[in-house]
Amino acid sequence: MSLPRLDFPTLFYNAAKWPLPGKVLLGCGLAGLVLLIGEAAYLSSSRERLHGFEVREQTLQQQLAEKAELTSSLEARTDQFRAMEDKVTGLLRQLPGQSEVPALLEDIARLAIANGVWVEGITVLDEEPRQLYIEQPMQIGVTGGYHDLAAFVGALGGLPRVVTVQDVALGHDGALLRLNMLAKTYRRTTQSAKAREAFDPAQPLVYTPSFVRDPFQAPGLQVTRVPGRPALAPDLARPRGLLEGMNIDQFKMVGTLSLGAQAFALLRAGSRVHRLTIGDYLGPDHGQVTAIQEGSIHLVERFPDEQGGWLERPRTLVLNVNS
Structure with missing residues:
Protein backbone atom coordinates (compact mmCIF):
# COMPACT_ATOMS: atom_id res chain seq x y z
CA MET A 1 0.00 0.00 0.00
CA SER A 2 1.49 3.36 -0.97
CA LEU A 3 0.61 6.77 0.44
CA PRO A 4 -0.87 9.35 -1.92
CA ARG A 5 1.50 12.03 -3.06
CA LEU A 6 0.93 15.50 -1.62
CA ASP A 7 0.43 17.99 -4.42
CA PHE A 8 1.46 21.37 -2.94
CA PRO A 9 0.58 23.52 -5.99
CA THR A 10 -2.92 22.11 -6.05
CA LEU A 11 -3.12 22.43 -2.28
CA PHE A 12 -2.22 26.12 -2.29
CA TYR A 13 -4.35 26.77 -5.33
CA ASN A 14 -7.34 25.48 -3.48
CA ALA A 15 -6.39 27.31 -0.26
CA ALA A 16 -8.97 29.94 -1.02
CA LYS A 17 -11.64 27.29 -0.71
CA TRP A 18 -10.28 26.09 2.68
CA PRO A 19 -12.36 26.54 5.76
CA LEU A 20 -11.43 29.37 8.12
CA PRO A 21 -9.46 27.26 10.64
CA GLY A 22 -7.30 25.93 7.86
CA LYS A 23 -6.58 29.41 6.58
CA VAL A 24 -5.62 30.59 10.05
CA LEU A 25 -3.31 27.63 10.52
CA LEU A 26 -1.69 28.27 7.17
CA GLY A 27 -1.22 31.96 7.96
CA CYS A 28 0.46 31.15 11.30
CA GLY A 29 2.76 28.70 9.60
CA LEU A 30 3.79 31.24 6.98
CA ALA A 31 4.31 33.93 9.64
CA GLY A 32 6.51 31.61 11.69
CA LEU A 33 8.54 30.77 8.61
CA VAL A 34 9.06 34.46 7.88
CA LEU A 35 10.15 35.10 11.50
CA LEU A 36 12.66 32.26 11.37
CA ILE A 37 14.14 33.54 8.14
CA GLY A 38 14.27 37.15 9.47
CA GLU A 39 15.84 35.99 12.72
CA ALA A 40 18.56 34.10 10.90
CA ALA A 41 19.21 36.81 8.32
CA TYR A 42 18.91 40.08 10.28
CA LEU A 43 17.98 39.92 13.96
CA SER A 44 20.84 37.70 15.24
CA SER A 45 23.59 40.12 14.18
CA SER A 46 21.59 43.07 15.50
CA ARG A 47 21.13 41.33 18.84
CA GLU A 48 24.89 40.74 19.11
CA ARG A 49 25.55 44.40 18.41
CA LEU A 50 22.99 45.35 21.05
CA HIS A 51 24.71 43.15 23.62
CA GLY A 52 28.02 44.81 22.79
CA PHE A 53 26.46 48.25 23.26
CA GLU A 54 25.06 47.21 26.64
CA VAL A 55 28.49 46.03 27.84
CA ARG A 56 30.07 49.25 26.65
CA GLU A 57 27.34 51.23 28.38
CA GLN A 58 28.11 49.53 31.69
CA THR A 59 31.82 50.27 31.27
CA LEU A 60 31.16 53.93 30.49
CA GLN A 61 28.84 54.22 33.49
CA GLN A 62 31.56 52.81 35.75
CA GLN A 63 34.14 55.24 34.33
CA LEU A 64 31.67 58.10 34.76
CA ALA A 65 31.18 57.20 38.42
CA GLU A 66 34.95 57.10 39.00
CA LYS A 67 35.48 60.45 37.28
CA ALA A 68 32.60 61.97 39.23
CA GLU A 69 34.18 60.84 42.50
CA LEU A 70 37.55 62.23 41.39
CA THR A 71 35.93 65.52 40.39
CA SER A 72 34.24 65.83 43.78
CA SER A 73 37.64 65.63 45.52
CA LEU A 74 39.47 67.78 42.96
CA GLU A 75 39.19 70.94 45.04
CA ALA A 76 40.61 69.23 48.11
CA ARG A 77 43.41 67.71 46.03
CA THR A 78 44.17 71.12 44.55
CA ASP A 79 44.41 72.70 48.00
CA GLN A 80 46.66 69.85 49.14
CA PHE A 81 48.92 70.28 46.12
CA ARG A 82 49.17 74.04 46.69
CA ALA A 83 50.04 73.49 50.35
CA MET A 84 52.78 71.02 49.38
CA GLU A 85 54.08 73.42 46.73
CA ASP A 86 54.20 76.28 49.25
CA LYS A 87 56.01 74.04 51.73
CA VAL A 88 58.63 73.04 49.16
CA THR A 89 59.07 76.68 48.16
CA GLY A 90 59.50 77.65 51.79
CA LEU A 91 62.08 74.91 52.35
CA LEU A 92 64.04 76.03 49.30
CA ARG A 93 63.98 79.62 50.57
CA GLN A 94 65.54 78.43 53.80
CA LEU A 95 68.60 77.34 51.85
CA PRO A 96 71.22 80.03 51.36
CA GLY A 97 72.14 81.18 47.90
CA GLN A 98 75.84 80.75 48.64
CA SER A 99 77.79 78.00 50.32
CA GLU A 100 78.56 80.09 53.47
CA THR A 189 70.98 75.86 42.71
CA THR A 190 70.16 79.32 41.35
CA GLN A 191 70.82 82.76 42.77
CA SER A 192 67.56 84.43 43.76
CA ALA A 193 67.17 88.16 43.87
CA LYS A 194 64.38 87.78 46.40
CA ALA A 195 65.59 87.81 49.96
CA ARG A 196 64.95 84.80 52.10
CA GLU A 197 61.68 85.10 53.97
CA ALA A 198 61.43 84.51 57.67
CA PHE A 199 60.44 81.00 58.58
CA ASP A 200 59.74 78.99 61.69
CA PRO A 201 62.36 76.24 61.85
CA ALA A 202 61.41 72.83 63.11
CA GLN A 203 61.92 72.27 66.80
CA PRO A 204 65.45 70.86 67.10
CA LEU A 205 66.26 67.90 69.26
CA VAL A 206 67.88 69.18 72.43
CA TYR A 207 70.05 66.56 74.07
CA THR A 208 69.75 66.64 77.86
CA PRO A 209 72.15 64.25 79.59
CA SER A 210 70.23 64.36 82.87
CA PHE A 211 69.24 60.86 83.95
CA VAL A 212 70.97 59.41 80.86
CA ARG A 213 73.73 56.88 81.48
CA ASP A 214 77.00 56.92 79.59
CA PRO A 215 77.11 53.43 77.98
CA PHE A 216 80.92 53.60 77.80
CA GLN A 217 81.40 53.87 81.56
CA ALA A 218 80.49 51.63 84.48
CA PRO A 219 77.53 52.78 86.60
CA GLY A 220 79.82 53.66 89.53
CA LEU A 221 81.88 56.02 87.34
CA GLN A 222 79.06 58.06 85.88
CA VAL A 223 79.39 61.83 85.67
CA THR A 224 76.26 63.76 86.59
CA ARG A 225 75.39 66.45 84.02
CA VAL A 226 72.56 68.97 83.97
CA PRO A 227 71.65 71.67 81.43
CA GLY A 228 73.33 75.06 81.83
CA ARG A 229 71.76 78.14 83.38
CA PRO A 230 72.64 81.82 82.75
CA ALA A 231 75.80 82.97 84.50
CA LEU A 232 78.36 85.76 84.55
CA ALA A 233 81.35 85.53 82.27
CA PRO A 234 84.49 84.02 83.84
CA ASP A 235 87.73 85.91 84.18
CA LEU A 236 89.22 85.28 80.75
CA ALA A 237 92.44 87.08 81.70
CA ARG A 238 93.12 84.58 84.50
CA PRO A 239 96.13 82.33 83.81
CA ARG A 240 94.93 78.84 83.02
CA GLY A 241 96.28 75.96 85.07
CA LEU A 242 97.75 72.70 83.80
CA LEU A 243 94.65 70.70 84.67
CA GLU A 244 92.45 73.07 82.62
CA GLY A 245 94.04 71.85 79.42
CA MET A 246 92.67 68.34 79.90
CA ASN A 247 89.15 67.07 79.39
CA ILE A 248 87.44 66.49 82.69
CA ASP A 249 86.44 62.97 81.60
CA GLN A 250 90.12 62.02 81.73
CA PHE A 251 90.12 62.38 85.51
CA LYS A 252 89.05 59.72 87.99
CA MET A 253 88.45 60.48 91.63
CA VAL A 254 90.54 58.03 93.66
CA GLY A 255 90.11 59.41 97.18
CA THR A 256 90.18 62.38 99.54
CA LEU A 257 92.76 63.84 101.93
CA SER A 258 92.30 66.07 104.96
CA LEU A 259 94.91 68.39 106.44
CA GLY A 260 93.32 70.01 109.43
CA ALA A 261 90.15 71.79 108.33
CA GLN A 262 91.12 71.74 104.66
CA ALA A 263 89.92 68.89 102.43
CA PHE A 264 91.61 67.77 99.23
CA ALA A 265 90.32 65.59 96.39
CA LEU A 266 92.70 63.16 94.73
CA LEU A 267 92.18 62.87 91.00
CA ARG A 268 94.11 60.54 88.73
CA ALA A 269 94.78 61.23 85.06
CA GLY A 270 96.83 58.53 83.42
CA SER A 271 99.65 57.56 85.80
CA ARG A 272 99.65 60.80 87.78
CA VAL A 273 97.54 61.75 90.81
CA HIS A 274 96.61 65.41 91.29
CA ARG A 275 95.44 67.12 94.46
CA LEU A 276 92.69 69.75 94.33
CA THR A 277 90.96 71.81 96.96
CA ILE A 278 87.90 74.05 96.96
CA GLY A 279 88.40 76.95 94.56
CA ASP A 280 90.79 75.14 92.20
CA TYR A 281 90.01 74.87 88.50
CA LEU A 282 89.63 71.71 86.44
CA GLY A 283 88.82 71.07 82.78
CA PRO A 284 88.54 73.38 79.75
CA ASP A 285 85.17 74.91 80.75
CA HIS A 286 86.42 76.99 83.69
CA GLY A 287 85.29 74.26 86.07
CA GLN A 288 85.82 75.39 89.68
CA VAL A 289 85.67 73.03 92.65
CA THR A 290 82.84 74.04 95.00
CA ALA A 291 82.62 71.08 97.41
CA ILE A 292 84.60 67.97 98.31
CA GLN A 293 82.97 64.95 99.93
CA GLU A 294 84.22 61.48 100.71
CA GLY A 295 82.58 59.92 97.68
CA SER A 296 82.36 62.82 95.21
CA ILE A 297 83.71 66.18 94.12
CA HIS A 298 81.43 68.97 92.92
CA LEU A 299 82.32 71.62 90.34
CA VAL A 300 80.63 74.45 88.48
CA GLU A 301 81.54 74.85 84.80
CA ARG A 302 81.02 77.96 82.69
CA PHE A 303 80.74 77.87 78.91
CA PRO A 304 79.47 80.22 76.17
CA ASP A 305 75.97 79.81 74.81
CA GLU A 306 74.82 80.30 71.20
CA GLN A 307 73.79 83.95 71.73
CA GLY A 308 77.11 85.28 73.00
CA GLY A 309 76.33 84.91 76.71
CA TRP A 310 77.56 82.44 79.29
CA LEU A 311 75.98 79.49 81.01
CA GLU A 312 76.97 77.47 84.05
CA ARG A 313 76.25 73.91 85.02
CA PRO A 314 77.16 71.84 88.05
CA ARG A 315 79.15 68.70 87.49
CA THR A 316 79.92 65.84 89.84
CA LEU A 317 82.75 63.33 89.76
CA VAL A 318 82.10 60.24 91.84
CA LEU A 319 84.65 58.09 93.58
CA ASN A 320 86.13 55.34 91.43
CA VAL A 321 85.39 52.29 93.56
CA ASN A 322 87.87 50.18 91.57
CA SER A 323 90.85 52.38 92.40
Missing part, protein backbone atom coordinates in the same frame (compact mmCIF):
# COMPACT_ATOMS: atom_id res chain seq x y z
CA VAL A 101 81.17 77.52 54.49
CA PRO A 102 83.32 79.95 56.55
CA ALA A 103 80.34 80.97 58.68
CA LEU A 104 79.38 77.32 59.16
CA LEU A 105 82.91 76.44 60.28
CA GLU A 106 82.75 79.24 62.83
CA ASP A 107 79.43 77.89 64.13
CA ILE A 108 80.88 74.38 64.43
CA ALA A 109 83.89 75.69 66.38
CA ARG A 110 81.59 77.71 68.66
CA LEU A 111 79.38 74.70 69.35
CA ALA A 112 82.43 72.57 70.07
CA ILE A 113 83.65 75.06 72.68
CA ALA A 114 80.18 75.37 74.21
CA ASN A 115 79.87 71.61 74.62
CA GLY A 116 83.42 70.86 75.73
CA VAL A 117 84.62 68.83 72.74
CA TRP A 118 87.79 69.13 70.62
CA VAL A 119 87.56 69.46 66.86
CA GLU A 120 90.34 67.26 65.52
CA GLY A 121 89.76 68.22 61.90
CA ILE A 122 87.22 69.32 59.30
CA THR A 123 87.65 68.37 55.65
CA VAL A 124 85.43 70.26 53.19
CA LEU A 125 84.59 67.88 50.33
CA ASP A 126 83.50 68.68 46.78
CA GLU A 127 79.97 69.95 46.24
CA GLU A 128 77.39 67.49 44.91
CA PRO A 129 74.74 69.08 42.63
CA ARG A 130 71.17 67.82 42.94
CA GLN A 131 67.99 68.68 41.05
CA LEU A 132 66.77 71.46 43.36
CA TYR A 133 69.78 72.11 45.58
CA ILE A 134 73.52 71.57 46.00
CA GLU A 135 74.99 69.50 48.81
CA GLN A 136 78.15 70.61 50.57
CA PRO A 137 79.56 67.63 52.51
CA MET A 138 82.16 67.95 55.25
CA GLN A 139 84.00 65.22 57.11
CA ILE A 140 84.26 66.16 60.80
CA GLY A 141 86.28 64.50 63.55
CA VAL A 142 85.75 65.51 67.20
CA THR A 143 86.92 64.12 70.54
CA GLY A 144 85.25 64.35 73.93
CA GLY A 145 83.05 62.68 76.50
CA TYR A 146 79.94 60.73 75.55
CA HIS A 147 77.42 63.32 76.75
CA ASP A 148 79.47 66.20 75.34
CA LEU A 149 79.57 64.58 71.90
CA ALA A 150 75.81 63.87 71.99
CA ALA A 151 75.07 67.48 72.95
CA PHE A 152 77.37 68.72 70.17
CA VAL A 153 75.61 66.64 67.50
CA GLY A 154 72.23 67.76 68.79
CA ALA A 155 73.32 71.40 68.65
CA LEU A 156 74.26 71.01 64.97
CA GLY A 157 70.61 70.32 64.21
CA GLY A 158 69.60 73.57 65.89
CA LEU A 159 71.68 75.82 63.62
CA PRO A 160 69.78 78.38 61.47
CA ARG A 161 71.02 76.69 58.29
CA VAL A 162 70.03 73.15 57.38
CA VAL A 163 72.70 70.67 58.51
CA THR A 164 72.30 66.90 58.45
CA VAL A 165 74.60 64.31 60.00
CA GLN A 166 75.33 60.95 58.36
CA ASP A 167 77.80 58.04 58.56
CA VAL A 168 78.47 58.45 62.28
CA ALA A 169 81.36 56.35 63.66
CA LEU A 170 82.15 56.34 67.38
CA GLY A 171 85.26 54.80 68.92
CA HIS A 172 87.65 55.07 71.84
CA ASP A 173 90.54 57.53 71.78
CA GLY A 174 92.33 56.79 75.03
CA ALA A 175 90.13 57.85 77.94
CA LEU A 176 87.88 59.83 75.59
CA LEU A 177 85.68 59.00 72.62
CA ARG A 178 86.32 60.00 69.03
CA LEU A 179 83.40 60.78 66.75
CA ASN A 180 83.79 60.83 62.97
CA MET A 181 80.78 61.90 60.92
CA LEU A 182 79.75 63.27 57.56
CA ALA A 183 77.87 66.55 57.90
CA LYS A 184 76.04 68.10 54.94
CA THR A 185 74.78 71.61 54.42
CA TYR A 186 72.77 72.76 51.41
CA ARG A 187 72.23 75.75 49.16
CA ARG A 188 69.97 76.66 46.26
Whole structure:
Protein backbone atom coordinates (compact mmCIF):
# COMPACT_ATOMS: atom_id res chain seq x y z
CA MET A 1 0.00 0.00 0.00
CA SER A 2 1.49 3.36 -0.97
CA LEU A 3 0.61 6.77 0.44
CA PRO A 4 -0.87 9.35 -1.92
CA ARG A 5 1.50 12.03 -3.06
CA LEU A 6 0.93 15.50 -1.62
CA ASP A 7 0.43 17.99 -4.42
CA PHE A 8 1.46 21.37 -2.94
CA PRO A 9 0.58 23.52 -5.99
CA THR A 10 -2.92 22.11 -6.05
CA LEU A 11 -3.12 22.43 -2.28
CA PHE A 12 -2.22 26.12 -2.29
CA TYR A 13 -4.35 26.77 -5.33
CA ASN A 14 -7.34 25.48 -3.48
CA ALA A 15 -6.39 27.31 -0.26
CA ALA A 16 -8.97 29.94 -1.02
CA LYS A 17 -11.64 27.29 -0.71
CA TRP A 18 -10.28 26.09 2.68
CA PRO A 19 -12.36 26.54 5.76
CA LEU A 20 -11.43 29.37 8.12
CA PRO A 21 -9.46 27.26 10.64
CA GLY A 22 -7.30 25.93 7.86
CA LYS A 23 -6.58 29.41 6.58
CA VAL A 24 -5.62 30.59 10.05
CA LEU A 25 -3.31 27.63 10.52
CA LEU A 26 -1.69 28.27 7.17
CA GLY A 27 -1.22 31.96 7.96
CA CYS A 28 0.46 31.15 11.30
CA GLY A 29 2.76 28.70 9.60
CA LEU A 30 3.79 31.24 6.98
CA ALA A 31 4.31 33.93 9.64
CA GLY A 32 6.51 31.61 11.69
CA LEU A 33 8.54 30.77 8.61
CA VAL A 34 9.06 34.46 7.88
CA LEU A 35 10.15 35.10 11.50
CA LEU A 36 12.66 32.26 11.37
CA ILE A 37 14.14 33.54 8.14
CA GLY A 38 14.27 37.15 9.47
CA GLU A 39 15.84 35.99 12.72
CA ALA A 40 18.56 34.10 10.90
CA ALA A 41 19.21 36.81 8.32
CA TYR A 42 18.91 40.08 10.28
CA LEU A 43 17.98 39.92 13.96
CA SER A 44 20.84 37.70 15.24
CA SER A 45 23.59 40.12 14.18
CA SER A 46 21.59 43.07 15.50
CA ARG A 47 21.13 41.33 18.84
CA GLU A 48 24.89 40.74 19.11
CA ARG A 49 25.55 44.40 18.41
CA LEU A 50 22.99 45.35 21.05
CA HIS A 51 24.71 43.15 23.62
CA GLY A 52 28.02 44.81 22.79
CA PHE A 53 26.46 48.25 23.26
CA GLU A 54 25.06 47.21 26.64
CA VAL A 55 28.49 46.03 27.84
CA ARG A 56 30.07 49.25 26.65
CA GLU A 57 27.34 51.23 28.38
CA GLN A 58 28.11 49.53 31.69
CA THR A 59 31.82 50.27 31.27
CA LEU A 60 31.16 53.93 30.49
CA GLN A 61 28.84 54.22 33.49
CA GLN A 62 31.56 52.81 35.75
CA GLN A 63 34.14 55.24 34.33
CA LEU A 64 31.67 58.10 34.76
CA ALA A 65 31.18 57.20 38.42
CA GLU A 66 34.95 57.10 39.00
CA LYS A 67 35.48 60.45 37.28
CA ALA A 68 32.60 61.97 39.23
CA GLU A 69 34.18 60.84 42.50
CA LEU A 70 37.55 62.23 41.39
CA THR A 71 35.93 65.52 40.39
CA SER A 72 34.24 65.83 43.78
CA SER A 73 37.64 65.63 45.52
CA LEU A 74 39.47 67.78 42.96
CA GLU A 75 39.19 70.94 45.04
CA ALA A 76 40.61 69.23 48.11
CA ARG A 77 43.41 67.71 46.03
CA THR A 78 44.17 71.12 44.55
CA ASP A 79 44.41 72.70 48.00
CA GLN A 80 46.66 69.85 49.14
CA PHE A 81 48.92 70.28 46.12
CA ARG A 82 49.17 74.04 46.69
CA ALA A 83 50.04 73.49 50.35
CA MET A 84 52.78 71.02 49.38
CA GLU A 85 54.08 73.42 46.73
CA ASP A 86 54.20 76.28 49.25
CA LYS A 87 56.01 74.04 51.73
CA VAL A 88 58.63 73.04 49.16
CA THR A 89 59.07 76.68 48.16
CA GLY A 90 59.50 77.65 51.79
CA LEU A 91 62.08 74.91 52.35
CA LEU A 92 64.04 76.03 49.30
CA ARG A 93 63.98 79.62 50.57
CA GLN A 94 65.54 78.43 53.80
CA LEU A 95 68.60 77.34 51.85
CA PRO A 96 71.22 80.03 51.36
CA GLY A 97 72.14 81.18 47.90
CA GLN A 98 75.84 80.75 48.64
CA SER A 99 77.79 78.00 50.32
CA GLU A 100 78.56 80.09 53.47
CA VAL A 101 81.17 77.52 54.49
CA PRO A 102 83.32 79.95 56.55
CA ALA A 103 80.34 80.97 58.68
CA LEU A 104 79.38 77.32 59.16
CA LEU A 105 82.91 76.44 60.28
CA GLU A 106 82.75 79.24 62.83
CA ASP A 107 79.43 77.89 64.13
CA ILE A 108 80.88 74.38 64.43
CA ALA A 109 83.89 75.69 66.38
CA ARG A 110 81.59 77.71 68.66
CA LEU A 111 79.38 74.70 69.35
CA ALA A 112 82.43 72.57 70.07
CA ILE A 113 83.65 75.06 72.68
CA ALA A 114 80.18 75.37 74.21
CA ASN A 115 79.87 71.61 74.62
CA GLY A 116 83.42 70.86 75.73
CA VAL A 117 84.62 68.83 72.74
CA TRP A 118 87.79 69.13 70.62
CA VAL A 119 87.56 69.46 66.86
CA GLU A 120 90.34 67.26 65.52
CA GLY A 121 89.76 68.22 61.90
CA ILE A 122 87.22 69.32 59.30
CA THR A 123 87.65 68.37 55.65
CA VAL A 124 85.43 70.26 53.19
CA LEU A 125 84.59 67.88 50.33
CA ASP A 126 83.50 68.68 46.78
CA GLU A 127 79.97 69.95 46.24
CA GLU A 128 77.39 67.49 44.91
CA PRO A 129 74.74 69.08 42.63
CA ARG A 130 71.17 67.82 42.94
CA GLN A 131 67.99 68.68 41.05
CA LEU A 132 66.77 71.46 43.36
CA TYR A 133 69.78 72.11 45.58
CA ILE A 134 73.52 71.57 46.00
CA GLU A 135 74.99 69.50 48.81
CA GLN A 136 78.15 70.61 50.57
CA PRO A 137 79.56 67.63 52.51
CA MET A 138 82.16 67.95 55.25
CA GLN A 139 84.00 65.22 57.11
CA ILE A 140 84.26 66.16 60.80
CA GLY A 141 86.28 64.50 63.55
CA VAL A 142 85.75 65.51 67.20
CA THR A 143 86.92 64.12 70.54
CA GLY A 144 85.25 64.35 73.93
CA GLY A 145 83.05 62.68 76.50
CA TYR A 146 79.94 60.73 75.55
CA HIS A 147 77.42 63.32 76.75
CA ASP A 148 79.47 66.20 75.34
CA LEU A 149 79.57 64.58 71.90
CA ALA A 150 75.81 63.87 71.99
CA ALA A 151 75.07 67.48 72.95
CA PHE A 152 77.37 68.72 70.17
CA VAL A 153 75.61 66.64 67.50
CA GLY A 154 72.23 67.76 68.79
CA ALA A 155 73.32 71.40 68.65
CA LEU A 156 74.26 71.01 64.97
CA GLY A 157 70.61 70.32 64.21
CA GLY A 158 69.60 73.57 65.89
CA LEU A 159 71.68 75.82 63.62
CA PRO A 160 69.78 78.38 61.47
CA ARG A 161 71.02 76.69 58.29
CA VAL A 162 70.03 73.15 57.38
CA VAL A 163 72.70 70.67 58.51
CA THR A 164 72.30 66.90 58.45
CA VAL A 165 74.60 64.31 60.00
CA GLN A 166 75.33 60.95 58.36
CA ASP A 167 77.80 58.04 58.56
CA VAL A 168 78.47 58.45 62.28
CA ALA A 169 81.36 56.35 63.66
CA LEU A 170 82.15 56.34 67.38
CA GLY A 171 85.26 54.80 68.92
CA HIS A 172 87.65 55.07 71.84
CA ASP A 173 90.54 57.53 71.78
CA GLY A 174 92.33 56.79 75.03
CA ALA A 175 90.13 57.85 77.94
CA LEU A 176 87.88 59.83 75.59
CA LEU A 177 85.68 59.00 72.62
CA ARG A 178 86.32 60.00 69.03
CA LEU A 179 83.40 60.78 66.75
CA ASN A 180 83.79 60.83 62.97
CA MET A 181 80.78 61.90 60.92
CA LEU A 182 79.75 63.27 57.56
CA ALA A 183 77.87 66.55 57.90
CA LYS A 184 76.04 68.10 54.94
CA THR A 185 74.78 71.61 54.42
CA TYR A 186 72.77 72.76 51.41
CA ARG A 187 72.23 75.75 49.16
CA ARG A 188 69.97 76.66 46.26
CA THR A 189 70.98 75.86 42.71
CA THR A 190 70.16 79.32 41.35
CA GLN A 191 70.82 82.76 42.77
CA SER A 192 67.56 84.43 43.76
CA ALA A 193 67.17 88.16 43.87
CA LYS A 194 64.38 87.78 46.40
CA ALA A 195 65.59 87.81 49.96
CA ARG A 196 64.95 84.80 52.10
CA GLU A 197 61.68 85.10 53.97
CA ALA A 198 61.43 84.51 57.67
CA PHE A 199 60.44 81.00 58.58
CA ASP A 200 59.74 78.99 61.69
CA PRO A 201 62.36 76.24 61.85
CA ALA A 202 61.41 72.83 63.11
CA GLN A 203 61.92 72.27 66.80
CA PRO A 204 65.45 70.86 67.10
CA LEU A 205 66.26 67.90 69.26
CA VAL A 206 67.88 69.18 72.43
CA TYR A 207 70.05 66.56 74.07
CA THR A 208 69.75 66.64 77.86
CA PRO A 209 72.15 64.25 79.59
CA SER A 210 70.23 64.36 82.87
CA PHE A 211 69.24 60.86 83.95
CA VAL A 212 70.97 59.41 80.86
CA ARG A 213 73.73 56.88 81.48
CA ASP A 214 77.00 56.92 79.59
CA PRO A 215 77.11 53.43 77.98
CA PHE A 216 80.92 53.60 77.80
CA GLN A 217 81.40 53.87 81.56
CA ALA A 218 80.49 51.63 84.48
CA PRO A 219 77.53 52.78 86.60
CA GLY A 220 79.82 53.66 89.53
CA LEU A 221 81.88 56.02 87.34
CA GLN A 222 79.06 58.06 85.88
CA VAL A 223 79.39 61.83 85.67
CA THR A 224 76.26 63.76 86.59
CA ARG A 225 75.39 66.45 84.02
CA VAL A 226 72.56 68.97 83.97
CA PRO A 227 71.65 71.67 81.43
CA GLY A 228 73.33 75.06 81.83
CA ARG A 229 71.76 78.14 83.38
CA PRO A 230 72.64 81.82 82.75
CA ALA A 231 75.80 82.97 84.50
CA LEU A 232 78.36 85.76 84.55
CA ALA A 233 81.35 85.53 82.27
CA PRO A 234 84.49 84.02 83.84
CA ASP A 235 87.73 85.91 84.18
CA LEU A 236 89.22 85.28 80.75
CA ALA A 237 92.44 87.08 81.70
CA ARG A 238 93.12 84.58 84.50
CA PRO A 239 96.13 82.33 83.81
CA ARG A 240 94.93 78.84 83.02
CA GLY A 241 96.28 75.96 85.07
CA LEU A 242 97.75 72.70 83.80
CA LEU A 243 94.65 70.70 84.67
CA GLU A 244 92.45 73.07 82.62
CA GLY A 245 94.04 71.85 79.42
CA MET A 246 92.67 68.34 79.90
CA ASN A 247 89.15 67.07 79.39
CA ILE A 248 87.44 66.49 82.69
CA ASP A 249 86.44 62.97 81.60
CA GLN A 250 90.12 62.02 81.73
CA PHE A 251 90.12 62.38 85.51
CA LYS A 252 89.05 59.72 87.99
CA MET A 253 88.45 60.48 91.63
CA VAL A 254 90.54 58.03 93.66
CA GLY A 255 90.11 59.41 97.18
CA THR A 256 90.18 62.38 99.54
CA LEU A 257 92.76 63.84 101.93
CA SER A 258 92.30 66.07 104.96
CA LEU A 259 94.91 68.39 106.44
CA GLY A 260 93.32 70.01 109.43
CA ALA A 261 90.15 71.79 108.33
CA GLN A 262 91.12 71.74 104.66
CA ALA A 263 89.92 68.89 102.43
CA PHE A 264 91.61 67.77 99.23
CA ALA A 265 90.32 65.59 96.39
CA LEU A 266 92.70 63.16 94.73
CA LEU A 267 92.18 62.87 91.00
CA ARG A 268 94.11 60.54 88.73
CA ALA A 269 94.78 61.23 85.06
CA GLY A 270 96.83 58.53 83.42
CA SER A 271 99.65 57.56 85.80
CA ARG A 272 99.65 60.80 87.78
CA VAL A 273 97.54 61.75 90.81
CA HIS A 274 96.61 65.41 91.29
CA ARG A 275 95.44 67.12 94.46
CA LEU A 276 92.69 69.75 94.33
CA THR A 277 90.96 71.81 96.96
CA ILE A 278 87.90 74.05 96.96
CA GLY A 279 88.40 76.95 94.56
CA ASP A 280 90.79 75.14 92.20
CA TYR A 281 90.01 74.87 88.50
CA LEU A 282 89.63 71.71 86.44
CA GLY A 283 88.82 71.07 82.78
CA PRO A 284 88.54 73.38 79.75
CA ASP A 285 85.17 74.91 80.75
CA HIS A 286 86.42 76.99 83.69
CA GLY A 287 85.29 74.26 86.07
CA GLN A 288 85.82 75.39 89.68
CA VAL A 289 85.67 73.03 92.65
CA THR A 290 82.84 74.04 95.00
CA ALA A 291 82.62 71.08 97.41
CA ILE A 292 84.60 67.97 98.31
CA GLN A 293 82.97 64.95 99.93
CA GLU A 294 84.22 61.48 100.71
CA GLY A 295 82.58 59.92 97.68
CA SER A 296 82.36 62.82 95.21
CA ILE A 297 83.71 66.18 94.12
CA HIS A 298 81.43 68.97 92.92
CA LEU A 299 82.32 71.62 90.34
CA VAL A 300 80.63 74.45 88.48
CA GLU A 301 81.54 74.85 84.80
CA ARG A 302 81.02 77.96 82.69
CA PHE A 303 80.74 77.87 78.91
CA PRO A 304 79.47 80.22 76.17
CA ASP A 305 75.97 79.81 74.81
CA GLU A 306 74.82 80.30 71.20
CA GLN A 307 73.79 83.95 71.73
CA GLY A 308 77.11 85.28 73.00
CA GLY A 309 76.33 84.91 76.71
CA TRP A 310 77.56 82.44 79.29
CA LEU A 311 75.98 79.49 81.01
CA GLU A 312 76.97 77.47 84.05
CA ARG A 313 76.25 73.91 85.02
CA PRO A 314 77.16 71.84 88.05
CA ARG A 315 79.15 68.70 87.49
CA THR A 316 79.92 65.84 89.84
CA LEU A 317 82.75 63.33 89.76
CA VAL A 318 82.10 60.24 91.84
CA LEU A 319 84.65 58.09 93.58
CA ASN A 320 86.13 55.34 91.43
CA VAL A 321 85.39 52.29 93.56
CA ASN A 322 87.87 50.18 91.57
CA SER A 323 90.85 52.38 92.40
